[in-house]
Amino acid sequence: MHLKISASRFPLAYLLLIAPFFLWGTAMVAMKGVIPHTTPLFMAGVRLLPAGILILVAAALMGRSQPKGWGAWLWITLFALIDGTLFQGFLAEGLVRTSAGLGSVMIDSQPLAVALLSLWLFQERIGFWGWLGLGLGVSGISLIGLPDELIFHLLGSGVNVTIGNWQQLFASGEWLMLLAALSMAVGTVLIRFVCRYADPVVATGWHMIIGGLPLWGVSSVVESQQWQNLATSDWLALGYATIFGSAIAYGLFFYFASSGNLTSLSSLTFLTPIFALLFGNLFLSEVLSPLQWMGVFLTLISIYLINQRDNLAVSKKVTLAEATANQQPILEASNAQKLSPVTLAVRESEPEVLP
Template identity: 25%
Template sequence: MPFSRIPPLTLAAFFALYVIWGSTYLGIRIGVESWPPMMMAGLRFSLAGWLMLAYLCVRKYPMPNARELGGAALLGLLMPAVGNGLVTVAEKDVSSGVAALVIATVPLFTLLFARMFGQKARKVEWAGIGLGVCGMVLLNMGANLKASPSGAALLLLASAGWALGSAWSRHLTQPKGPMGSAWMMIFGGAALLLASQVYGEKLLAMPPLSGWLALLYLAVFGSIIAYSAYLHLLKTVSPAAATSYAYVNPVIAVLLGVVFLGEHIGLHEMLAMSVIVAAVVLISWRR
């Protein structure tokens, strides 16, 4: 579609995914310095979900039925809880830029899971998956992930959970419009807060201003705005286009991490970023 014919709402949704989600890795890295990770992620999604639901109730949006709530609960577990919660836990030990690089593999996982729902992959897409695997091997040779194999495993599980939710969302009955975003975050937030209690996370001291600002930024911009934008794109554009944020977010996350946190990105990470971005571009390629 020519750029001039793209609807303004779709353009705004792409901007939210490319820029806002790219900056959330920085927000998470700042936040986990003063919050227990699962507690912070659970508060983030609970706050965002209940605020959205309150607004939608005031606007008299129809409430979803039981079947739609079931779909929202499943997506909430896969996407906010597993997909984002594990990223938050991993960023206790892994830099924000490297975390974004691993999450850039989401379109590769999405393509694999899409086959479960009858979507066939083209040869060029299989080539992209192969190239993405090479990028992951390079990334694991770098110092960041070598120092934290558990962080690498959590990030890969997060990518797989998010990708499965993305592929499944097109086939699940779920609440319509922004109600879907609200309930998905409510269920995801509840699952994360429960996990926080089970694992015995405790807030040892009141977070400083930076911790509260990180939480609010993640809740309002990273959740309410960006999640709604993502669900809108999943319903209006192709899965490849909806997940194209994956080759913009790593660049933004790496740059922000270097500028604001002084993170070091080595040669292996830079090569891996180039290879992973090339792989995602390849599987998204259209004639």
């Protein structure tokens, strides 16, 4: 794992790395029953504003410093508008307008954008194994999220996919999910610049508050009946999504993103639909198809390849070096055998020097 964490010093390090994606996946399951009873922008604001306050309270208890200077607040505001307002707004509106499966595929494709941005801005090495892992990851979440009928149709029809098919595919909100994925990818990269001026945990809290205010502002103007139809179970689901799916999950994610390898960390996003499917099966009796199980398998392989890409590359180099070293004595012996007759012949042909 290309992140600045020592498992020997912190035994729960790897569990904490996976925790944000586990919490996001389970929060999606919790939110499924809430969406019909509320409005998308109000729900997005609920996930941000209270969570931001909780993070700032926790940061104050930990003694973390508040942002200072115009530079810090400008970066935090930009971070808030992109990763807070735009990401949560596009995500909430997209969930209402698109199918859960296709929407999940598009939102969880953001590791590709993060990898390209990290390669461009921070020169993070991806390599053959990394690109292979990213490709397998997108294939895996596609098998998980896309309907089986669509997959079989695309595989069986070959080029029989017209422009009208694609227009119909993106007519119900998928572009909003794609914009949400791009917003999250840019936000993941922005945290590196934000942390040059502010503490990552404090910046995460403020970005959720600043990013959530416009969502509630727009909701108060264009939406109605935001909370009147919410039952007790809905408020409990919102509470879980706010505390665990936002405050804890985003606090951990952006803390790791502030110092670790962004491509490796972002690749763990592929775990989110897996957790959503598994807990949907457990609590909502949703059944996984064989194609979805194949997608789970490919996704796990992709995460391993991305996070172990440097080790795999080094192992390959060591193997080649060992093979070269083993072949060297053979070549030397072979060359000696080839040269020895020539040497003997030259020595035999030398004239004797008489005393």
